[in-house]
Amino acid sequence: MKYVIVGTAGHIDHGKSALVQALTGTDPDRWEEEKRRGITIDLGFAHLDLGEDLRIGFIDVPGHERFVKNMLAGVGGIDLVLLVVAADESIKPQTREHFDICRLLGISKGLVVVTKSDLVEREILDLVKMEIQEFVKGSFLEGAPVVAASARTGDGLENLKAELRRLSLEVAAKSDRLPFRLPIDRAFVMKGFGAVVTGTLIAGAIERDAEVEVFPLGRRVRVRGIQVHNQPAERATAGERTALNLAGVEARDLARGMALAPPGMFRAARQIDCSLQLLPSARTLKNRARVHFHCGTAETVGEVVLLEARDLSPGGRAYAQLRLAEPGLFLPGDRFIIRQFSPVITIGGGVVLDALAPKHRAADPETARFLENLELGDAAARLELLVQQSGEASLADLVARTGWHTEEVMRVGRELEAKKRLKILGQPPAELVHAGHFEKLARRVLKALEDFHSANPLVAGMAKEELRARAAGPSPEAEPSALLFDTILQTLASEGKVEISGETVKLSGRGVQMSPQEAAAREQISGAFENAGLAVPSAKEVLAKLSIDRARAEKILQLLLKEKTLVRVAEDLIFHRAALERLRELLARQKQQNPKLNVAVFKELTGLSRKYAIPLLEYLDRERVTRREGDERVIL
Numbered sequence: 001m002k003y004v005i006v007g008t009a010g011h012i013d014h015g016k017s018a019l020v021q022a023l024t025g026t027d028p029d030r031w032e033e034e035k036r037r038g039i040t041i042d043l044g045f046a047h048l049d050l051g052e053d054l055r056i057g058f059i060d061v062p063g064h065e066r067f068v069k070n071m072l073a074g075v076g077g078i079d080l081v082l083l084v085v086a087a088d089e090s091i092k093p094q095t096r097e098h099f100d101i102c103r104l105l106g107i108s109k110g111l112v113v114v115t116k117s118d119l120v121e122r123e124i125l126d127l128v129k130m131e132i133q134e135f136v137k138g139s140f141l142e143g144a145p146v147v148a149a150s151a152r153t154g155d156g157l158e159n160l161k162a163e164l165r166r167l168s169l170e171v172a173a174k175s176d177r178l179p180f181r182l183p184i185d186r187a188f189v190m191k192g193f194g195a196v197v198t199g200t201l202i203a204g205a206i207e208r209d210a211e212v213e214v215f216p217l218g219r220r221v222r223v224r225g226i227q228v229h230n231q232p233a234e235r236a237t238a239g240e241r242t243a244l245n246l247a248g249v250e251a252r253d254l255a256r257g258m259a260l261a262p263p264g265m266f267r268a269a270r271q272i273d274c275s276l277q278l279l280p281s282a283r284t285l286k287n288r289a290r291v292h293f294h295c296g297t298a299e300t301v302g303e304v305v306l307l308e309a310r311d312l313s314p315g316g317r318a319y320a321q322l323r324l325a326e327p328g329l330f331l332p333g334d335r336f337i338i339r340q341f342s343p344v345i346t347i348g349g350g351v352v353l354d355a356l357a358p359k360h361r362a363a364d365p366e367t368a369r370f371l372e373n374l375e376l377g378d379a380a381a382r383l384e385l386l387v388q389q390s391g392e393a394s395l396a397d398l399v400a401r402t403g404w405h406t407e408e409v410m411r412v413g414r415e416l417e418a419k420k421r422l423k424i425l426g427q428p429p430a431e432l433v434h435a436g437h438f439e440k441l442a443r444r445v446l447k448a449l450e451d452f453h454s455a456n457p458l459v460a461g462m463a464k465e466e467l468r469a470r471a472a473g474p475s476p477e478a479e480p481s482a483l484l485f486d487t488i489l490q491t492l493a494s495e496g497k498v499e500i501s502g503e504t505v506k507l508s509g510r511g512v513q514m515s516p517q518e519a520a521a522r523e524q525i526s527g528a529f530e531n532a533g534l535a536v537p538s539a540k541e542v543l544a545k546l547s548i549d550r551a552r553a554e555k556i557l558q559l560l561l562k563e564k565t566l567v568r569v570a571e572d573l574i575f576h577r578a579a580l581e582r583l584r585e586l587l588a589r590q591k592q593q594n595p596k597l598n599v600a601v602f603k604e605l606t607g608l609s610r611k612y613a614i615p616l617l618e619y620l621d622r623e624r625v626t627r628r629e630g631d632e633r634v635i636l
């Protein structure tokens, strides 16, 4: 069974609802107030089977200018528009406005019905048809059928059904390759079931018992039951009129304008980078103008930040950032409508290019160029632009920003990786890094090491964390992630450019560079401690005997400590490694005779005074050579 969604459009009282009722037998005007006033206020729904293989879901919209916002909540997901024009009135303001909206939303198929054909003479009917043909020239409806019909007499209805069937069979199936998304157009309580929401499923598929996230609430709820076009179902797919019974939420917490999507995948957005189109009938749009924003079933007010010029002329196009008063789930490719703040009329629309962009300032040509590339590029070009813009981006961020499944981001990412445009890091994949960014950081790392070695000839290398901070360049927030930084170091090491030992990194072949005088000092220091055995002199005494200045002497001492030739056991107690090793051997031998010893035995064994013995024993405890037990120690 193929499902197609048909939306009505047209001026108030032109017979939209009567036509839907004549076609389906269902009165789409559900409310008492609608029936009493004889006008449609909110969306109405009805179904029609045209053959065994085709079911049409009608969304009937109000024509009244005050309810265009309700119309906008219904028209977002439609496949076909039924533009209704009354034969006795022809084209009127909301005929134009609704038609503009359909064009701005990129609706690509439809037909025109001249209703109330029973009210006019043949010549008038022909005249109206001609007017309509003129009116739709150059639009998606040029050349579309213009069918005369009467809801009252039934005239023309069979012809209309035949045209509807023909066009419906031409409608391309909506892609279910994108993640599930349902903009909510109604939320209510159903007795015995609880919260129910309805909407046109605009992407993906949803199954019973699935968990979904409600945007912008951020709440997770379970799908307890599904109906597709009023029939119970296990699953709903893109393009279908869908009702979901939700567990874990009250109907009063849900409303039109919210949207459902897979949990944890997307983020509600407030700043929308877009390509904006102004209707020729609109007034010049000024930078920072306030507008009403309609996207999917959502509606809020927003401010337009124009990125190219200070204002946008009627009929013009521009890249812009919309700053919204309330957040919502909007993804690249979504079409939207803007209406003048006051008086409220439709003035334009556009397409979302990026809903997770940073704040832009007005008249920012670089951002405008970026958005142009984003708009015109294919999937690979768009993904590359997003990765390039942030240098490195987590897979999760890219999923939220593109609106694609993780697998799709990875598929396109691998294509780009094969072309050496980016690198995919992590196992499982966690990050995408632009090749240019990677190279820039690698160059910065090498430069930072070069600078470090020149400034610190007596230090073996640079601490990793310091190097990572230096790789960020002037802006600290640009510091590479640990994963990226490690990958850069590994790459440079495998290219033989750097050497990593523990937490220290140095350029290959670089490190400590000493003058002959410094090398001699180093020997002197090392020798002084080694010769002293365990009865070591203070560092101060050793350094005082050197012929080089105090600062350099101190650095050489640090170097010896760092490379562990010398070991600092206490504040002013430094030993040579060899002496400590001999001590360990001594204790190992002692253990054969008696694994226990006290301070007195230790002093006797080593010939040391208390001043050395106590810190050394504590050092041995720390090193787990000995373990203290009361006044004694056990040699381990």
Ligand SMILES: Nc1nc2c(ncn2[C@@H]2O[C@H](COP(=O)(O)OP(=O)(O)OP(=O)(O)O)[C@@H](O)[C@H]2O)c(=O)[nH]1
Pocket (backbone or CB within 6 Å): 010, 011, 012, 013, 014, 015, 016, 017, 018, 019, 038, 039, 040, 041, 061, 062, 063, 064, 115, 116, 117, 118, 119, 149, 150, 151, 152, 153
């Ligand atoms: N004679 C005649 N009257 C019609 C026909 N279709 C609708 N009407 C009448 O026109 C009036 C308006 O019809 P609706 O179907 O409510 O018009 P609508 O376009 O749905 O109006 P809104 O939803 O408020 O925009 C009603 O009184 C209908 O009975 C028709 O084919 N012939």
Ligand SMILES: [Mg+2]
Pocket (backbone or CB within 6 Å): 016, 017, 018, 039, 040, 060, 061, 062, 063
């Ligand atoms: Mg109506």
